[in-house]
Every structure is written in C-alpha cells, then in structure tokens.
Amino acid sequence: MKKSVTILFIAFNIVYFFVDYILVTFLPNPLFFGWLTLHCAILLFMPIIAAVVWGVYYNAFFKTQKQVP
C-alpha cells in the first residue's frame, strides 16, 4: 500500500468520526422529505459512505496479501 493512500484513509476516518460523534450536535437540523432530519440522516446514513471507503481500502490492502490463504 502506498503511504499516501494510508494517510488519506486515516484522514478520512478522523473527519468521519469527528462529524459522526461531535460535529453533528452543533449542526442545524432541517427536515428533508417531510420525515428525515439532518441529524438523523448523518447518524443513520453516513456510515454507508464509510463502509464504501473501508471496503475499497481493504480490498486494495488484501491484494497485497497474496501469500496468505
């Protein structure tokens, strides 16, 4: 794995968890589609973005592990 990719991955996670644990409580809370507030949207659906990033990163990482069954 390139060092720059790992650094980007770590930076993404820091930003993601900061938003998810802390920043969300300071954001305004508008209502979308008549039922979904911004706070709910961030907490419920941002992990989907995280899952995609984690999946892509580890897919690349495990390509380097060819010797492991």
Next chain:
Amino acid sequence: MSNTAITLIILGMLIYSGFVIYHGTRSFKKTSSSAEKFFTADRGINPFILMCTTAISVFSALAFYGVPAALYRDGIGYYSNTGGMIAGLMFVAMGYRLWLLGREYGFTTPVDFLRNRFYSDTFGLIVSLVLMLFIVPYVAMQLVAIGDAVVVTTEGVVPYFIAVAVGTCVVSLHIIGGGMGSVAWMDTFHITLGFGTLIVLIAYFTIHYFPDGGFVQAVQMMQENGTYDRLSTPGPNGAFDWKGMLGNALTGAIATVVWPHIFMRTYVAASKENFKSMAWTMPLAYVVIYSLIVFIGIIIAPAILGPNFEDSENLVSILSTQYAPPIIAFISLLCLFAFGVSTADSLLLSASAMASRDIYLHHFYENKNKAADPKKIVAFGRLILLILMVLSIIVVAIKPALIVDYAYKLSSPFFAQILPCTLAGLFWRKATREGAFIGTMAGLIVAIVFTFFVEPPFGFSALIWSLLVNGALVFLVSLVTKVPQDVVSKYHDRIDSIIYSGAELSSINEKSLAAVAK
C-alpha cells in the same frame, strides 16, 4: 387477546425452542472429539456466515427492547452507541492480525493472546476471571428481556420464571450440543429472522397507523404531540450533546470488538477473504438492521404513544401486544428471541472456552507439561456451560430495573478494559507485561469508582475515564520497563514479516488447542 391466540403463541414458542435445541444437539457427537471443532468450528467459517454471526452477536435483546426505549426517551443521539459502525473497521484492523496469530500459534480465546503476548499466567488468569464474571450478568439481561416479553405477550399465562428457565435451557442446550459451528449457523438463521420480523413490524405499524403519508404523517403527528425533539440532538432530556455522544460511542461501540464473543470470532475465519468482505459488509449490515430498530424508537413509538408514555422499558412489547393483533405480538417475540438467543449463546460459549482453554487446559495440563485429551476439554467446556446455565437462572431471579443501564454499567466497561492492552499488544512492540497489568487493573478500579461511588468529572462517562487512565498507564509503564526480545520476535517480527514482507503463514495442526505456544 383471546385464549386461542395465547395458546398459538405458546405453541409457536415451543416449536421455535425445539428447533433451536434440535439444531444444536444433532451435531453433538461430531463436536465431542475435537476441542478445535467445538470452540472454533475448525477455523472454517465462511465470509457470509462470519458476517451474520458477528453482527447478530452484537445485536442483543437490548438492541431490540432497550434501544427503542432509550431512543424514545433520549432521541436520535442515543444512536451514537453504534459509534458510526466503528466495530466493522476495528474488526478488520485488529482482527486480521489476531487471525494470523490464531493460525500461527493456535489461539482460541482473548486470553490466549493476552497471556502469551504479555508473557504472564497471572495476567491471563485475572483477565479470564473478570471476563467470565461479567458475562453472566450480560447473558442474564438477554434472558430477563425474553422473560418479560413472554409474560407481557402471553398476558401472564406463562409465568416469568418458567419463561426465563426455558429460555436459558434452549440457549445452553443448543451450544452444549453444537459448539461454535452450531452457534454460527443458528446466528445466520437468527439474523434473517430478526431482519424479516423487523420489516413486518414496521410495515404493519406504518400501514395501520400512518396510512396517509407513512413516515411523513408520523412526523407531522410528532410535531403536533410534542415528541418532535426525538429527531434531533441533544434530545428531550439534553443527554446527547457531544460529550454524551462520545461517551455513548465509546461505551456501546468502540470496545465492542474486544467483547469476548466478538474477539473469538476473529479466530474462526476460514481465510483472509473474510476480513476483506467484513470491512464493508459488517457496517452495512449494522446500518440496515439498526435503522429499522431506530425507526421504531424515534418515529413509530413517539407518533403513536405521544410524549408521556411512562413504561418505556416495555415499549416494544406494549406496542406489539396492545397496539397490534396477536400475530404481530408473536412476530415481535420471535424477533426478540433472535437477538437475545444469538448474543447469549455466543457469550456463554466464549465463557466456556475461556474456562476450558485458559484455566483448565493451561493450568492443569500445559503448565505441568501433560498432554490433554481433546474429548476431556470438550466435556469440561460442556460442564461449564451447564454451570453457567444454572448461574444465569439465579441471576435472572434478581430482576434488574433498567435493562440498558444495568448491562452497560456492569459488563461493557469491564469488557472494554482489555482494549488498550490488546491494541498495544498487537501494534506496539514496546508494550510490556507490567504496562498491561497495571493499566488494566487501574482501568477496572477507575470504572468501579466512577460507576458506583463518584460522579465522573467534566461530564465524561466512567468508561472514558477508565480507558484514558488504562491507556496512559499501559503506555507510561511500558516505556520504563522492557519487553523480552523473543516476545517481540514471535508476536511482532513474525506477523509483520507475513503482512509486509510476504512470508508464508504456518498452518496450525488439528489439535492446536492442546499445542498452543507458551
């Protein structure tokens, strides 16, 4: 509810119980001869089954009953207990190394790793006892939830004690029969059952109570009845500002991976493919299932029940029995069984593995250079399961008041105390026995003091303080003490050479439980 409906619900429960017990006991003979098969399913769990068994083992009865209740009381901020699905990331980041160590040295339990990496039998013994001790109340919580729900759903026809006794026997006999393989397959059935029943519950309540717009109508009702604040942080009671969110994430999520039954699942993967897919499937599984639970707590319940519903602990069972027909009550009960049984069986199996591996095998055979018969290890593990079954029934008789608070106060903070030393032992070659021992003991003491005797300072939870003290001491004490070179070679150089330099992985033999490296 009519007598016929109650009779049918009881009949349904008995059929379910019979199925679970049959599933476990049918592989009794096959698992009797090999401890490796009984405790790790021969390290052959495929990616889909591993994802299912890990995800559903985290979702306990607390998730189905306690979480909607907590969300109803405190709003969406309580969802921070998933920690942004960090467990998925940690399972891969830590789990891959643990899996390599398990393959290389035959590790089966959390204590196998900690005892060997920190070259201390005493440390291993203390950690085993602490983990085992706090598994019992957590298992008891699942059984209390099941017992309460059965009583409410059958309107008291099935007494509480009978319900928990039957629940305990179902869980225990299922594991005694089939071990890890049976647990993993049954968990896969349970996650499917849990997901399906949640969909049915939400569909019923939405169609029946919000026919003109679904969730849009429900949120309008919330705006009118004064429960709209459930959809924002910090929530109606102000509990979830950023400090509350952070504390809840640490308590409910960050330490999840070192809970003994989740930790053990890092060893049972069939190949590296498990970890590759777990990186995205596990967080997605959490999102899909947990979102459904959240909708019950923050939208359906507040819209239907309004702001002043006092019996929030029984929110789901009351919604299912008093606001829905008997078939929905039965489905709700099945869902609770799915979540409760899957967590209880996994925890009990991990307690049995620790008692058999870390205490019986290690102290009575390995330390005396005696060879152990795998059949005896399995028999001992099964005996421990029977003892734990009786203990759980006794603890359940002392019924706690608030399910979530009780479990989190007692069990989670204690399980979490092995997180700093596990992380240090995996990723920091300078981590020493003295650091691990002092850090973990200090963490336990701080957790006890701030949970029961002193209000934790600055609004942070007891767990945050205990982990901070624990982590700081692991680091500082390790700096002034020295780790033996052979430990570094075995647990760091060797694993690094596999991960970064393409070295071949040794394959452990079939009887690794008896041949684990000292």
